Amino acid sequence: MKVQTETPHPSPLPARGESEHSAVAERNDAQRGELVVERVFHRYISAGREIDVLHDVSFRIEPGHVACVVGPSGCGKSTLLGLAAGLLRPSGGMLRFDGAPVAIGRNPHLGMAFQQPGLFPWMSVRENVAIGLRTRGQTRRDARRIADEFLDTVGLADFRDAYPSQLSGGMAQRVGIARALALRPRLLLLDEPFAAVDAFTRLKLQQEFKALLRLDRPTVLFVTHDVPEAIALGDVIVAMTQRPASVQRIIPVAREDRDRASPAYARKLAETLACLGVTSDIQD
Amino acid sequence: MSERSRSLLARQVALPLVGVACVLAIWQATLVAYRLPAIVLPSPLAVAKTLVDLVQTSAFWRDVGVSLFEFFAGYAIGVVLGLFVGMLMGEARRFRMAAAPVVESLRFVVPFAWIPLTILWFGTSYVGKILLVAYAVFFVMVVSAARAVAQVEPTLSRVGTMLGMSRWRLAWQVHLRAAAPTLASAARAAAAIGWIAVVAAEYIGASAGLGLMITNAATSLATSVVIGGMIVIGVIGAGVSAVIGALARRWFDYR
Numbered sequence: 043m044k045v046q047t048e049t050p051h052p053s054p055l056p057a058r059g060e061s062e063h064s065a066v067a068e069r070n071d072a073q074r075g076e077l078v079v080e081r082v083f084h085r086y087i088s089a090g091r092e093i094d095v096l097h098d099v100s101f102r103i104e105p106g107h108v109a110c111v112v113g114p115s116g117c118g119k120s121t122l123l124g125l126a127a128g129l130l131r132p133s134g135g136m137l138r139f140d141g142a143p144v145a146i147g148r149n150p151h152l153g154m155a156f157q158q159p160g161l162f163p164w165m166s167v168r169e170n171v172a173i174g175l176r177t178r179g180q181t182r183r184d185a186r187r188i189a190d191e192f193l194d195t196v197g198l199a200d201f202r203d204a205y206p207s208q209l210s211g212g213m214a215q216r217v218g219i220a221r222a223l224a225l226r227p228r229l230l231l232l233d234e235p236f237a238a239v240d241a242f243t244r245l246k247l248q249q250e251f252k253a254l255l256r257l258d259r260p261t262v263l264f265v266t267h268d269v270p271e272a273i274a275l276g277d278v279i280v281a282m283t284q285r286p287a288s289v290q291r292i293i294p295v296a297r298e299d300r301d302r303a304s305p306a307y308a309r310k311l312a313e314t315l316a317c318l319g320v321t322s323d324i325q326d
Numbered sequence: 327m328s329e330r331s332r333s334l335l336a337r338q339v340a341l342p343l344v345g346v347a348c349v350l351a352i353w354q355a356t357l358v359a360y361r362l363p364a365i366v367l368p369s370p371l372a373v374a375k376t377l378v379d380l381v382q383t384s385a386f387w388r389d390v391g392v393s394l395f396e397f398f399a400g401y402a403i404g405v406v407l408g409l410f411v412g413m414l415m416g417e418a419r420r421f422r423m424a425a426a427p428v429v430e431s432l433r434f435v436v437p438f439a440w441i442p443l444t445i446l447w448f449g450t451s452y453v454g455k456i457l458l459v460a461y462a463v464f465f466v467m468v469v470s471a472a473r474a475v476a477q478v479e480p481t482l483s484r485v486g487t488m489l490g491m492s493r494w495r496l497a498w499q500v501h502l503r504a505a506a507p508t509l510a511s512a513a514r515a516a517a518a519i520g521w522i523a524v525v526a527a528e529y530i531g532a533s534a535g536l537g538l539m540i541t542n543a544a545t546s547l548a549t550s551v552v553i554g555g556m557i558v559i560g561v562i563g564a565g566v567s568a569v570i571g572a573l574a575r576r577w578f579d580y581r
Contacts, residue, residue, distance in 0.1 A: 158481050
């Protein structure tokens, strides 16, 4: 697998300290769609105590690949996503997408589905999916059409006029996923998007999700604590340590590893679980 | 009529009437027990007669109109400014730090404390009353908006940013909208305080309005007009508050 842990100054990337301008100019096609996490630290102050969440995290995702981040609960997986989204500012280090540093605030290439779906309760399901398209400049008509398309894809066409309070947890999460996908992002960040659905629906969603990714081939950072899910969806698994979290290991996943009946799958599962230490650390 | 709707009718109409009837009974009983003359306390029936006469005069409706105009003008100004400043306080930390001491101390200076100054500055015109209502309403809205906006579920802010909203679009479209149900109840509470402020200001210095009507009646010892006017104030206040509450719920409540 082409994903590797990162050195502080990987040679094809412009060195830190160079101006944003030259970084843009020197960006080549190989960097387009590539997400680089480079020696990232993150700490925050809670009740007067400094909490170290991420400690020297480095890895890289090839364009169009899916990286599944697994690790113990509360180890900072969601923080990592927040950093990749530009919703948080790292205490140290840098994240780059397309070879340019991730901006704090708005990122037009980004789509993200949150752990709590975060639907706007005053909007219908369709408006929830369409609002992002509207803020990104689509016409009202196009936004509606695209929203309907994606709601159809996640199997919620019949619920587009419903309000979030009328949906089950799993349905709300599917709306959250549709909202992220409808933006046709080049960087897709998912925070345990299938956590609130039952096992059967989850398998179905995982399959549909893979098919959806084939459409645009976004680069995906997918947080889960379900190791079988990580093997099913990931091109690579980023196993994190306990907090303060760093990358324990990067485990490539091959196509044959995904066949749940195969010995390769059993080996991959055992390898990943061993990496995470005690198996009981993994919920589900 | 079914058993169920009959009991509903009983609850919605009969019980409130019981409350009113109790007050009227105590009123009448006091009158009889102490043999009070009508100039001190007229009977409920006399007040009702006065009210019937009153609502047939154009002067009465002019006074009602003036009071309502002063109220709504001041209310609109107070709500809009209060929401705006409250939202700024909730969104911008520096603004909050600068504005908080002023807001926090001024909101305890009740509107009535301003009445002498408004009369001094604006005389008995509408302007003073409108500003007074705006002031009363502003502080209710500012405090509630600042708090409600700051307490919006953080995931919604992250979602808005992720979707590409600018900071102010986020404030307007997400934070203010998410806070709307809380703000709607604040708007209703503010209406009550604003209406009280209008009438109080008219009592002290006005050239028209319900408060003036009552003080004029008091000086000419028309006690039944005084009490009738008080009843009108109460009824209009309850009506305004109910209408604003219903509108706010209908437009803003998504819970």
